[in-house]
Amino acid sequence: MNITPEQELSLIMEMLTKLDVSNEEASIVAEVTLDADLKGFSSHGLGRFPQYVKGLEVGTIKPKSEITVEKDSIATALINGNHGFGHVVTYRAMEMAIEKAKKAGIGMVGIHNSNHFGVAGYYTDMAIMEDLIGIVIANTEPAVAPIGGKEPILGTNPLAIGIPSQSHYVSVDMATSASARGKLLEAKRRGEMIPENVALDANGRPTIDPCEALKGSILPFGAHKGYALAFMIEIMAGPLVNASFGKAVTGTANPEVTCTKGDLIAAIDPSQFVDMEDFKNDVDEFIAEVKATPNVFIPGDMEVRNVKRHQEEGIPLDDNLVKQLREITSELEIDVADILGE
Template sequence: MNITAKQERSIIMEILTRMNVKMEHAEIVADVTVDANLKGFTSHGIGRFPQYIKGLKAGTIVPDAEIEIEKETPAMALINGNHIFGHVVTYNGMEIAIEKARNTGIGIVGIHDSNHFGVTGYYTDMAIMQDMIGLVVANTEPAVAPIGGKEPILGTNPIAIGIPSNKNYVSVDMATSASARGKLLEAVRKNQKIPENVALDAEGNPTTDPEEALKGSILPFGAYKGYALSFMIEILSGPLVRAAYGKAVTGTANPEEKCTKGDLIIVIDPSKFVDIEEFKGDVDDFVEEIKNSGENISIPGDMEVRNIKKSNKEGLPLDDKLYIQIKEISDEVSFDLESFLSS
């Protein structure tokens, strides 16, 4: 079945608030989750929601804590998330980075002791909306073996970059692996195969079986280049921000383990370099130059724009197995999901 973005948001809000999650925290989790589904990142949308509920039940996600700023200068801050929802920690971290960039030209925020934060590009969008450039990287539980190895040591380690413009949505949001782990989990749930050249099984052999891939490793995108980028992100979002790295990273895939990953947020205020309208005009001129170089040429961000239009028209997918999972959660908190969706 398909549901509307409004319905998805309401379902998440109802369940979380009935589980004693603060309203303002529930709103952020719901907004980030719906944003992922609208943009077509279904592996990080409501399909991940049962994982968060498991984390709440296991105590690895703390519903009533607050973030703590451990170190701070005019341009940077180090945040202890105290294991509340990763969406809330990163949202607050981005707000802090934006304010610092507004004052100094750049804001850098490191985060540790957080949780899975959903789709990375949501947070760089926050910077775009303030006429800022945003960059967010994070490490995750080991899923990628180094080139030539069999044992997963690196995470899928996402990176998102967003750039303000007057006419275009300029944004890239991607894993440094050939596939996000969430897409493998989604393929398992839907009983689907994964594409070739995406993953290896535990013996190091190519596989299209997502369950075998989860036991083995995901390939880095672009071979050595993806591996090298993931390697650097592991350091920037691990040792630099007092978070775990390599095989010590836990909790992003298994919600019953304490999350030890880290995040790094960088925000740049272009107006400290050039007039902001001149900058955005130059960005739009560059986009036009790219698109005029051939037929049907897309820029980073066009796919998300197309998916948002399609999602708003057709609705957001809720497959049978996921519906059952959400209904079971709803029943536990006395929320009549069936009646809500039929009303």
């Protein structure tokens, strides 16, 4: 079935309100979740919601937690999310990074004791809207084996970068693995196979079965290059921000254990280097060069296309996800038929 963006927001708000999440926090979670679904990152949208509900039920996600600022300077900060919603903690962190960037030219905020934050590009979009460059990196519980090994040690370790432009949406949001773990979880839920050259089973053999891949490891993208990038992110989103790293990272996919991953959030003010309008014009000039060849896309084009399509046609939900959501709403005594106009 397909639902409208408005229906998705209403459904999330109803579920979170029933789970004693404040309207302020629920609104942030709902907006980030919808953003993922609109852009086509369904593995990080409503499809992840059963994970968040389980986290709330078992107490690994603690709504209304106060964020603690442990270290603070003109340009940097380290914050303790105290196991609140990852969406809320990361939203507040980017707000801090933006404020610091406007004063110092760059703002960088490290996070530990948070939770899965949805789609990373939402937070870099926050920077773009303030005419800033946004950067988000994070580590996750082990899913990727080092090149030559078969035991998962590295996370899928996402990277998002957003750049302001006069007339284009310029954004990349990607895992450093051949696939995000969420896509494997989504394939498992849908009963689908995954592409070749994405994952290995527990014995180190190539597999297209998502169940076997989840027991084994995901390949890094670009072989040694993706591995090297994931390795560096593991350190910058682990030891640098007082978070766990390697095999000690837990809770990004399994909501029943405490999440110990880390995040590093940055905002950069281009006007501290060059004239802001000149910078954005130069970005657009470069994009024009790239697009001079027909059928060429830039990072962000697919998301723009997906948003337009999903706003017009609705957001698709597979049957198993609908079943999961109906079970959750039934337990919470929510009249989902009323929300979805059934």
